[in-house]
Amino acid sequence: MTQTNCVLCGVSTNQDFCEPCILDLPQLPINHCPICLWPVPTSEICGACLNKPPAFTRTIAALRYSFPVDALIHALKYRTYLSLASILANLLVKKLKATNTLPDVIIPMPLHPIRLRERGFNQAMEISRYISKSMEIIVLPDSCSRIKHTLPQTGLPWKDRQRNIRSAFNCKIDLSGKHVALVDDVMTTGATLNELAKVLRKHGAIEISNWVIARTLPEKGQTGSHPLWICK
DSSP: OOOEEOTTTOOEESSSSOHHHHHTSOOOOSSBOTTTOOBOSSSSOOHHHHHSOOSSOEEEEEEESOTTHHHHHHHHHHHOOTHHHHHHHHHHHHHHTTOSOOOSEEEEOOOOHHHHHHHSSOHHHHHHHHHHHHHTOEEOTTSEEEOSOOOOGGGSOHHHHHHHHTTOEEEOSOOTTOEEEEEEEEESSSHHHHHHHHHHHHTTOSEEEEEEEEEOOOOTTOOOOOOTTTTO
């Protein structure tokens, strides 16, 4: 095997991460809602998703959004370390290969043209390329567009995120009868993914899976309100 260096600690290894670093990556809670991944006692659908079901069907994430995963995603997005796209994608692919429900197509979360010009690439598209190749599922990079230039969701309170992202997307293709996987780097409140999923539903999609590298969740020992649908 080809020797390389662990992307986190730099030790010589034959994979992206050495074994100690792999074991130390922040995992999702064992018991979580299958739709939004929020921690619940019995792995059943959480109260928020039961009360106001989102437009998407399920969410699969590789890891919890916490150190060092947050640093890796930040380095990809804002420091243009594009080699991290395949490394992060492979973490998710390991989870995806264990699922029995695979989509017909993959759609990466689109960036507004202004944001795309600023960044120079769409991290969701870069991640989607590797997932598409590994899972042998077609990716549709130009099927959806972001038609509203919004404020960054990360700078807004939970209650303002859905208002910020409302009517931000357009879809140009017929998805009748299709199961679609939406790919993004991070799911925080789920407002952005839900808004795009609504558009895909209007264009005929019958099932929508969120595939994300990381899901933002409360740290162990912390409590708080479910953020996903506060703004509805």
